[in-house]
Amino acid sequence: MRSLVLIGHGSHHHGESARATQQVAEALRGRGLAGHLPYDEVLEGYWQQEPGLRQVLRTVAYSDVTVVPVFLSEGYVTETVLPRELGLGHQGPVPTGGVVRVLGGRRVRYTRPLGAHPGMADAIAAQARDTLPEGTDPADVTLLLLAARPGNAALETHAQALRERGQFAGVEVVLESREALTPESHAASAVPLSEWPSRVEAGQAVLVPFLTHLGKHAAERLQQALAQAAERFPQAPPLHVGGPVGEHPAVAEVVLALAAEGREDERGGDIDQAHAEAWAALRHLAERGGRLGEVLLTPYGGLFELRHTLDEGRATLDLQTVVTPEGLRDLTARDEAGRWRPIRTWRTLPRGWRAVLSPADLRLGLELLYPAVIEESYAHEHRRLHWTPWMSTARRQTGTLARVQRATPDQVDTVAAQVCASCLRTRLWAGHTLGQTIFSGVPGGLPCAEACTVLLAAVRDEVGREAMGSGD
Ligand code: SF4
Incomplete structure (x- = not known):
């Protein structure tokens, strides 16, 4: 029995940076339902939204855990931040086969990031082919790979692999903006996107962003660069613009290939007893009906209904109904004013919806609605939850977050x-102090x-x- 955990970037401000990770997770869960997946569960965790990296390993159900970072480049985040926040005690390049640690009785294997796997060349080619009009011969097309910044060694490797395959007329890496050019990238004769026609001799071109997602601002910059190119090169060949490679369905295959690298023990692990106990207790609570945070949980003819507590008694026809855990996540991702909710336990849960979930979907639904809340509340109820004082959290921060080490206790309290x-x-x-939790009937006891x-x-x-x- 084994768990697969996908780690995405996430954001404090919007949901776009989680989309690729969510799509892969959903695709793999779909395969799991069809019995075509070598994992018994697929979970998501994020650097900058919930469930956070410090929470996600508490939410896995099994003792054999594979963690795959859905990031396209190797570097500071995948080699320092993610391993540190996951508590792996590792820093630096991750070898093929991953880094293996035993944490809290679980065997956790942390793999290289998605972008480092050679299979990404197939995903890029698939995205390019899907972008081209039907019947186009790729041999007449130059493939342009858009990089946010220079120096992504993995992208250069994929570009070279695609050149060697000879499937496209040419393969070029272009940079998002002129500002991204460095002396090294100049030396390697990289060009900004606004000069892409200078790299395409004839035929057509297809652009595939080597990104997990294309945020609003990045999409605007892309359009600006393309407009500049059109102005500067009025005779430019036709260009077909594809979506970010991270959103192509082929990425799910690459995640599985990466997760399989170095997996030796085919027996998998055991059920995590603490986790199983927490969810058995939750199921008991749900069968009686009750409140959990701002949610009313009611048994509903062999299923479970969830809705905002303030919608208690409202006619079901007045409420938007979803029947999947992911539908519940999407409906509750923003507050009633449309603002993103990076922390799901903020008291900003929108009203006007209901979710009807099967017993099998209840766990994932609650994990997506209130990440890690069940496990942490249950552990606290039984005096087993380890909490981390502010100074320990502050001390391990690096990069711009290291500045929090200079905060005074008053500043921390005020913020x-x-x-x-x-x-x-x-x-x-x-x-x-928190005396009682949801497991002793206190809905806000989290x-x-x-x-x-x-x-x-x-x-x-x-x-x-x-x-x-x-003035410091
Ligand atoms: S209590 Fe504060 S620190 Fe804890 S999850 Fe909520 S907002 Fe974050």
Whole structure:
């Protein structure tokens, strides 16, 4: 029995950076339902939204866990931040076969990032072919691979592999903007996207962004660069613009290939007993009906209905109904004003929906609605939840977040009072106490074991503002 965990970037501000990870996870879960997956569950975790990296390993059901970063380049995030936040005690390049650690009784294998696998060349080629009009011969087409910045060694490797296959007339790497050019990329004669026609001699071209997603601002920059190219090269050949490679269905194959690298023990692991106990207790609670955070959970003819507690008694016809865990996640991702909810336990759950889930879907539905809440609440109820004091969280931060180490206790308290004001969780890490949890009938009894990344970012910004104000 084994768990597969996909790690995405995520965002404090929007849902776009999680989309590729969500799509792959959904595709793999679909295969699991059809019995074509060598994993018994597929979960998601994110660097900058919930479920966070510190939470996600608490939510796995089995003791054999494979963690695949859905990132396209190897570097600081995949070699420092993710291993550190997952508690792997590893820093630096990840070997083929991954880094294996035993954490909390689970055997966790952390793989290279998605972009490093040779199979990405197939995903790129598939995205290019799907973008071209039907009947186009790729031999007449130059493939342009869009990179956000230079120096992605994996992308250069894929570009070279595609050149060697000879399927396209040519394969070129173009950079998002002229500003991204460095002396090294100049030396390698990279060009910005706005000059792409200078790399295409004849025929047509197809552009595939080597990105997991194309955010709003990146899409605007892309359109601007293409408009500049059109102005500068009025005789440019036709260009077909594809979606980011991270959103192509072929990526699911690459994730599975990456996850299989170095997997030696074909028996898999065992059921994690603490996890199984927590979900058995939740199932018991759900069968009686009850409240969990802002949600009303009611047995519903062999199924379970979830809705906002303030919608209790509202006619079902007045509510938008979803029947899948992912549908529940999407309906509750934004508040009623349309603002993104990076922390799902903020008291901003929108009203006007209901989810009807099968017993088999209840766990995933609740994980997507309130990530890690069931496991952490159950552990706290039984005095087994380990919380991390602020100073420990602050000390392990690197990059721009390392600035939080300079925050005074007063600054942390002040910022937390604002950021956490609308959160259902109780800050154990700040010394607050929580006597009872959802498992003893207190709907808002949810523990917070560690400062989340939204709070860390807010403290970092506060320290920066204060330093600017004092002229440091
Ligand atoms: S740090 Fe604050 S906002 Fe973040 S999860 Fe904990 S209580 Fe909620």
